[in-house]
Amino acid sequence: MSDILKIGKYEFTSRLIVGSGKYPDFKTTRDATLASGAEMITVAVRRVNILDPNEENLMDYFKDTDVQILPNSAGCTTAEEAITLFRLVREATGIDIIKLEVIGDTAKTLYPDVLETLKACEVLAKEDFTVMAYTNDDPIMAKRLENAGAAAVMPLAAPIGSGLGVQNRYNVVFVKDAVNVPVIVDAGIGTASDAAVAMELGADGVLTNTAIAQAKNPIAMAEAMKHAVIAGRMAYKAGRIPKKPYATASSPLEGLIEF
Amino acid sequence: MSDILKIGKYEFTSRLIVGSGKYPDFKTTRDATLASGAEMITVAVRRVNILDPNEENLMDYFKDTDVQILPNSAGCTTAEEAITLFRLVREATGIDIIKLEVIGDTAKTLYPDVLETLKACEVLAKEDFTVMAYTNDDPIMAKRLENAGAAAVMPLAAPIGSGLGVQNRYNVVFVKDAVNVPVIVDAGIGTASDAAVAMELGADGVLTNTAIAQAKNPIAMAEAMKHAVIAGRMAYKAGRIPKKPYATASSPLEGLIEF
Amino acid sequence: MSDILKIGKYEFTSRLIVGSGKYPDFKTTRDATLASGAEMITVAVRRVNILDPNEENLMDYFKDTDVQILPNSAGCTTAEEAITLFRLVREATGIDIIKLEVIGDTAKTLYPDVLETLKACEVLAKEDFTVMAYTNDDPIMAKRLENAGAAAVMPLAAPIGSGLGVQNRYNVVFVKDAVNVPVIVDAGIGTASDAAVAMELGADGVLTNTAIAQAKNPIAMAEAMKHAVIAGRMAYKAGRIPKKPYATASSPLEGLIEF
């Protein structure tokens, strides 16, 4: 009855991944992460220290836990930059599982540049990184990333930090349908039900940062997210009832008044 | 840190209420109910036996549990019928907490007739029943039911058995805002995230039957619902982040491109 | 090929009804109304002068047009008040087609009190008023209003002035299905597509005030609404294609991934 999430050579029991940005301090980051039950926390290496052992270092806060640090390249806008960054990170920390993020619009949407992402993915996968690739919600592009060696694809639900939830539900289904590697819905989750929705659509996991870190009570929201991801996963596997206008719906209305 | 749901003189820890219809047998009804963590199960007295001790009786399946039986008047179309039914039920079983349901359209939507419901509520509340009143999602009507003595109002999310989820999210907020008694979102829940959504909107509880009983795997869906209701409740109390087009959203777009 | 909207003894070619509130002056009210092609304009008799011939009077601005004045009882909170008001209006102006509006919450939602509305409808219909009744979107209540003599029912799309558009699309379909009199979707329209949606759901007409009067350019929005109502009506009659996940959709997904 186990339900393991395998990403490359790594295995996880929790299907929730959290972030480390926008917290007041590392103590709260740790507390919220543990409350969430997440086994992986992503870290924007350019903003949060995991490289310098002489400064306060996030990794120290998770040393005694099973939580895997997942370095990410937030802020990078070219394949080049991201590749260089991750080589440096692996050199310094030994970590080889990464969240690849190459941004195409740093001013507003923070949407990924899928072309640069694809380039970087190809290089990094060949260098034996376990690449989890942040991307748009296009199934064709997800497939290309898988072909380029991505160990997981991470389609966005909505812009980073927007809290809008899954904007295009069909695309989550289409992405899941297109690839064999795990699909982790990333970015745009605003509250617990958004995470549940993503899981019910068939996502293999969910990553959320702002929704927890910026909630009025981050610890409580972290716990809410834990339950939401479990709820969504179980509901997906349980097999939901179909939607219909009413219990006794006759076929003439089907498709015509489904909103 | 307790978070008790009080309905009249009754108290519950779980905020999920389940139903007993559409199960293959009482054994499965029991198993799913226990998996859901629900402390209350509603029973359509006209369809499921709780009155006749000489026939197979649902109450026997919950004797050794803390699950409260909640008789309902499904199938009644007048205040008269419902009042008569509940008097009989209390006489036979001693149960005085009830789900009042007076249907205005038995052919399609199964929507409640709020006028007949209101009449019955007034009479039954005066007779010291703890009345939980199934109603539409109109805050004005919810207030009238509270004034008529309802111990809880149960606005519909969508037609019974439809699985459509909360159709009018504003109305759940408005109903909650209008009354002081608990608001239990009832009818139309299709999957776990629907229950989480209802709770995040401020509902005090959720009732669902078909979504569990007719799922491919009712036991798994029951457990999913348990987590979903906890997730939604915790997220509501944690205080979610606001929605905005993107993290750096400037005010000119606010309200104009919120969908 | 005519497509006449009949409300009681009245007939209209346009299916758009406009309001007269929130305009800077009567001149703009007139210009926007004519641009919209509407043949009926509703007037809150308590706020806009149509009774006193010695003050600036809205009716003077429409004397040379075919636009029917539709007095409404906005601000009334009891059947009593509304009945008294309309008797007075008919006495003073001779107008017997009215929009009955009895508000249950004057502070926030401006939602109708359907019980008081029903009472007033019964009385006014017996006195030979052509009653168009503003109501919630409950099909059972719509049917009761029809039985009480309403010549048209006017379910709300969303709170007055909210601009949220149709919140519960199923309910528009259900209301239309429940009654034989015209269904005019009223309140909550925010932009042209909202009006088109209402018409595509089968509404016989749409009433909108704020969306036009408070648009940056009321005249342009009035014209947009004219086209939107025609578009929605024609699309409804043309018979739209069904929704499906993709053109080649196979049945296993139907109902399961319709959002």
Added chain:
Amino acid sequence: MSDILKIGKYEFTSRLIVGSGKYPDFKTTRDATLASGAEMITVAVRRVNILDPNEENLMDYFKDTDVQILPNSAGCTTAEEAITLFRLVREATGIDIIKLEVIGDTAKTLYPDVLETLKACEVLAKEDFTVMAYTNDDPIMAKRLENAGAAAVMPLAAPIGSGLGVQNRYNVVFVKDAVNVPVIVDAGIGTASDAAVAMELGADGVLTNTAIAQAKNPIAMAEAMKHAVIAGRMAYKAGRIPKKPYATASSPLEGLIEF
């Protein structure tokens, strides 16, 4: 007061573009197109004859009209194929305005392969084609297409033929914001209001085929689409009212209960 749509050197008064697939015959194609007021009709050159003057030829049906034929590369899956096709078409017909479509999934979603599209766009634009590029709804990719010489970008609303309407409203806004060339929302329009929505989001035009061709009454739906595009355009320019929970909404709820 003119509101001209300029695509490269071409100018149009209508902002609706129609398709030529799925009609029973060329006569109906012509009648629906004229009813729609469209000034451009796209033609899948691999499926509909515009090249062979000895067979029944669609172009003959539009000879006496102002309707521009817009050849498209539907069915092509590589840049190569599309480039070859369009060279041939220009050679044979003299037409140099084209809809570039390179499909990445011919089995289900018919989603574009944006990488191949980008390659083809670069080559064709350099050869002085006026390239209208069918793409996903990613603003970063839209910008890349503009940089590659596209005269218009055509983000999809939903899968071709799905009739689902605009799935990600934010992305239409983001694409419009990202590029200076016209944005034509293409694919997935199901009914008139969908077209109005796209225009209200700021699209410069809408292309729809199946919604008209497969409607029960294609001519009526064509006319509905004409009005819908005008309605949406005018509403966009008129400046809609903001959405808020109710007319008197206080700020505490803003962003928190916008759905």
